[in-house]
Amino acid sequence: MLAGCLLSLFLPLLPAFFTIIFALLVIQAAYWRNGLLLGCCGFLASWHWQLTQYHQAQQLVLQNSLDFYQVKLLDVQQRSTDSTVLLQLLNGKAAGYRLKVSWQQPPALATGQHWRLALRLKAPSGRFNPGSPNPELRALLNQVVAHGYVNTSQPTIKLRQTQPMREALLLKLEQQYAALDTAVLMRALVSGEREFDATLWQGLRTSGLGHLLVISGLHISLVYGWSLLLLSWLLRRCGLRQAMNLAMLLALLPALAYAWLAGFAIPTLRAALALLIVLLGRLLLRPANPAGYWGLLCCSLLLLQPFWLLSYSFWLSLSAVALILLLLWRLGPAPRKFWQRCRYFFRFHLLLTSLMALLTLAFFSGFSGLALLSNLLFVPWCTLLAIPLLLMSLLYYLTGLPFAGVLWQLSDYALRPLNYWLTLSADLDLWWSQPYLGMVGACLLLLLVVAVLVVRAKASVLALLSATMLFAVLPAKLSSAQLTLLDSGQSTVLLLRQAGLTLLYLDLPVERSEALLQQQILPLLAYYRVSGLDAVVVPAYQREMQPALATLRQAYPQLQLYTAAAATGQSSSCEQLAAAYTTTVRHWRLPEQDPCVLTIMLNGWQLLLPGKLSVHSERQLLLAYPELTADWYLLADYGRATANSLAFLQQLAPVQLLLAANSAGAHPYPVQAVRPRLGLLNLPLHHSGEQGAVSIEFQPQYFRLHTERQRRWPRWTEKPTQ
Template sequence: MRAAGTPLITPTIALALLAGVCGCLALPIAPEVPLSCVLAIAGLVLTARFAERRWIGAVLLGAGLAGLHAAYALDIQLPATPAQQEAVLVGRIADLPGTEPRRTAFVFDVDAGELVAGHQVRLAWYSDHGRTAPALHAGERWRLAVRLRAPRGLRNPGGSDGEMHAFADRVAATGYVLGGDRIGAAQGLQGWRDAETARITAAIRAPGERFIRALALGDTRGLSDADWTVLRAGGLTHLIAISGFHVGMVAGAFALLVRLLWWLVPGLGRRVPARIASALVGLVAATGYAAASGFSLPTVRTVLMIAVVAFAQLSRRAIGMAQALAVAAVAMLLVDPLSVLSAGFWLSYAGVAWLLWCMPRSGSSAVRDLLKAQGVATVGLLPLTVVLFGQASAAGPVANLVAVPWWSLVVAPLSVAGVALDAVHPPAARAAWRAAAWCFDIAWPLFERLGSTPLSLWRLPEASPFAVALALIGAGWCLMPRGTPGKALALVLWLPLLWPDLHAPAPGDVEATGIDVGQGLSVLIRTHDHALLYDMGPAVPDGFDAGERSVVPVLHARGIARLDRMVVSHADMDHVGGLPTVRREVPSADLQAPPGSGVPGSRPCVAGQSWRWDGVRFAFLNPPPDLPYVANDSSCVLRIESAHGTVLLTGDISHMVESRLVADDPASVRADIVFVAHHGSRHSSDEAFVRATGAREAVFSTGHANRFHHPNDDVVARWAASGARLWNTADTGAVTLRLEAGGPHAFAWRARHGRLWDATRRPGANAGLSYEGD
């Protein structure tokens, strides 16, 4: 039994509950619902009745709850087959729509309709083919004709996991709008947020207007890629949207106002004690401000902590900040265990936990506390920042010393004051917003200059969980009280995180990674000391860019800061679209493309050219020197011959070029690994060519359920009949193949990093496709 006076919720219980949730979500498949129910009930009994086993009960409770939530999130998702389905939906726009040049993206709460009634879907309304997407506003009701599909995303090292985000947000489907009618005006909280952002935009005629909207209402739609680059380089992204600090600031300001009112009117204290009134008003103010932000995770965490303190005041019980943090974490995990899949969860709770452990309780000056808090946050959160975002900001500590007091104590209060005043005195609200924009604009150039310094943003390779654990231990050791022995040695524990093993091939070996770019191609080739990128994937003007979404994250995850050469097979957008982004983010010593292709800054690739890197020979087999540019058939065909085998990159060549290569020199196309031409189109993979390669591994680079129906069934059968093992990036995610002394070694990113939300694990997800995992 639980001893009298012993708190039911302690930091240990919170950590145990978190361990159970994380353990369940790390499984490759979701537990069956009956098992999750048993775990949850057993956990409740142990936690409530047996003090000495409460932590075991918390672990079981966390695992059971996470299993139930996971089962629900997966059950509401649209089936994987058929790949697309049309439906008519009636519902409400659930959040501020994101407007781009070619489309408007939004979340739709479905009230009635086919397939997904009662759930959320993510939709895009495109402006193309002479049609223009209408102006959409949060809170409006619409009847929409849509085309839906199960949530599906690209999977690459270092890349964002779209399937995980859809799973965590309980998104039932994604799709796009075919047409629709507005059937109701904007209403509710989201309608108010949309209208308020429009009033801020109308009131401010200054560059900082977009940031005031972010600080006042959590509306970051106006921030450009350049803005986010500056914010990331300065380690300032946690400040620009409504954060937990801002919520606490609002609650504290209203609590002080109540104290002042009670001091001016002493009679109020005889009805309600000042400490209780200030706690309740602070909680209400914090909740209202969190609502204005759309209840983002950091704001919910802070509201929960304030609620814990407020109810402690009501019950006349003292509660420490550590226990308040534990209660807030437990409340969050009980309500939404899938919140652990967001970066905000870890950064929010870890940041407060570090400060509670390391900051002095009293007797320090405000300046010293600010400096120490920044140091604690920098050291303590660096391991999480690296593992969550693959980067660290060397300029962050300096930028935050200025931004934290200026933005949080000057700009944000003025922005929030404008929102509060807008309901009672609009001219005063406009004055507050303009003052906030002026204060922001005078400081922003400083952060732009800091962000442009060479060491402002430090990209780090992908780290192992072991390296992250060591770095967290090292951070704790560094932050121990003065006099703790061996603190300098703690820096050694950071080495596996900051300078990880890049697993470069041995001299004479070669590694080829087919990057998951959707319907397109991009292949990273690594030798011992060199890296070559063959194609950069597709891009759509003002839309999806595989260079940004897939290729650059893979290069950063592999620790590649500079490419030795880039090769554009030919100038079709599904191969060259990502080039501008890759060029901007990762410089290259050389760029080659077919003669006459028009790729700017390139020199020609011509059959007969060859070079050697680290004992590996590279040679172009196509195009011939005298061939005019003819798109697909001018593709640069690259042969990579190592001590242990050969890789053949074929671009989009057709039967005609394949037949010529076999006729001219059959030995030149002999290869262990072949990246199949033209994504497995029926116009490529001639039977004689397939037989001549003798490939052991055949890789198709395609988009899931693409409109070209690549790879063609006959082509797949042809390569399978030749004895090759088949890979399709649409199913495997990125696929890495190595030619080394022990023979070819290969693995698929989805198979190696499989999670219970993985789209390919749904029944029927790969129907009709031939694919072998590792």
């Protein structure tokens, strides 16, 4: 099975007849009793069939000429003027698959409603930036076949208004804890809905406690364990012979009810299936060893849902279980004496947290420096007190007994230390990013450390802790000049880093400046561990950008803002930037309406940034500076014909071109009038909208360029070979 998983990562979508081939190979392998071939072909058959069904459903939806769909609302995220809605198709051959659409000025929406909507759809797409997930593969994982919007010029008809039982129950529960201080944490632990603000998300990341607020195996096993203890005690008091076996079966009901309350999210489904497999092994089959159960669980889940192979949370959960089993085997049974148990507990968490830090490094290019302390403090606190008390409050309320508010208040008190710790962690800069290590390097390091544990090397705890903490002090690699051009749509976010100068170049629409800062710019700076910004260049600065730039100043108080306008109390001119960095920056000044044209030297390579360039200012530049050239040039005005004249491009004679713009839409960029000029001059163009974020490393004699789409893996979204 695992061999088939690895093989599928290198395969694009195959022609349909491969389903028959894989099915025949499964039969042949079963006849030969070849387990390796049987498992490999079994997974490939399941994977290929489900992938083919997804692509066929996507083609049917996108080719629908009527553009009217009967849908069910699964999730609604409401904003001031529009809403993002997750829909499930109810009719046609694509029934059961999902759509994600935006709805401008919608009526009152609620999950469970059935509508007939006119939709405009396209294939799932998104931004490809460093450290961000693959949006196309995320859509595949969530069975979303198309993105789009509701065509409000056509009639929208509500077919049925129903309130599912789960939503009605959650609404009643919300009324019980909505006024409490930790209501947002209670909501996450009761319903799985994590409606956190930016501060709490940052606190979860920095503290390394995100797993406590995701209803997963930890929470399902807690419900099952407490239910098993209670039911086994009651049934034994009744004198039943098979009390334990019956209790094991009946304890499934509360666990499944909790998973239902959480909306049967993917982590809860995995936990429920794992519990069922272990239970069947205990009751019906010969019990396996822990490693056998782990392998059976892993392969069963992937066979039922091959797309979980793309889920980081799936592999983190399974890897955490595998590491726990490894450490229990490595450390042996817990001693009986209290202080020896405390020492055992501390050593176990030290090893587990260090190993999980390496896994987090592989998946997310960084790890939390507070994870060890956070887990030592709050895993016991939450699993032994806070979460059981909250679940007891939930059960007590559902029974209809009086004074349920007292238990909810006690649960609030129990969760307040966690809430305070998350708020405190949000202000600490203890997320240690290592973007250049890569998944392969981190996984190899993890395997090396696991090998040290398996052979029971002396001082393995100290060695593991030292290997993990090494990444905390290891500086981000910056041996050469680096350029990163983000995939940010119709806006330019460019980060330049070299010795002596870290420069952020922003050309943003005013209405999107705050959202881009929170969602893309600050995460990019944290990903590359940028501790200080020397200069922020905003050529088209407007007063309405002040709130966004104030947020940036909070993170980087020492930054200096440079604009095309004259110097003010809050900003400096581009001429002053060139004067401050004479060896690196040159400003091509124009006497009237200076567009802030800058040349940045990057290890001997000249990068020309156009600022607010126009055809008229291009002519002025050519007349005033006949020596103006560039090795790299960022196309002005997103590749429109208002700039980028043939004469100017001929004069520059750049080696390469960069462009930050949308790749899909009614008006693709660069515009049709500019494209022939680029072809005539044979200028290579690196388009962030088409290729994802562009990253370049400049060496004196050469450069290395890669784009995020090239780095994305696996190849499942590619079309089959005809």
